[in-house]
Amino acid sequence: MSVKQKGSKAERELLHMFWSKNFATIRSAGSGSMKYPGPDLIVSNKARVLAIECKSTKKKKQYLDRHDFEQLKEFCDIFGAEPWFAVKFARKDWLFLSLEDIEKTENGYVIDSKVAERRGLLLEEVIK
């Protein structure tokens, strides 16, 4: 599977999880290839609207470039949504991190698996 296919698979996995919790969910077409900001998923149950960027990795750290981070924030400001990063480390559950819980590096941002386990929320915790 290509990186793109793996990304789509991870997004679809989360999409199924949110629908199973009665959150209507849309996966964005061409997220990352358009000139506009936008998340991988947009999720809502009327009361909450979440814009989610999904990352799945076999490494211990997930690096984010500054653009990834800032375009999500920009989108959320216009659309009216909560910005979240969902990250899946190998053999772990999906964890959700809000922007303030993500560490800055010199050139961008990083989500460390240990930090994610401490600060991240499970899907059930995000939507409760």
Next chain:
Amino acid sequence: MSVKQKGSKAERELLHMFWSKNFATIRSAGSGSMKYPGPDLIVSNKARVLAIECKSTKKKKQYLDRHDFEQLKEFCDIFGAEPWFAVKFARKDWLFLSLEDIEKTENGYVIDSKVAERRGLLLEEVIK
């Protein structure tokens, strides 16, 4: 161009129009091919959230099957969005119709170009 490619082109055209009006817009991946309900576009500026099904035709009438119509309504009820059909007849502007302005047929629904011109709204009118 295939029917699918023409559909994507029409959706992207509307996406650009909404972004130019400062509405954050997402085009759905695999709309119509998933088991979940969902629109072609989801559009919001915080105050308004629109779920839009896009149709472009060279004919004088745009038929909709019952599923098209009902799945949009179902999605909107869960997500919390206004359901709209956007239709583009040849050499005309995009017109937006709400569900109650769309005529029922024996097996589904139809948007007649003359009815659309009378009842439909231009993009500027929808978002004002």
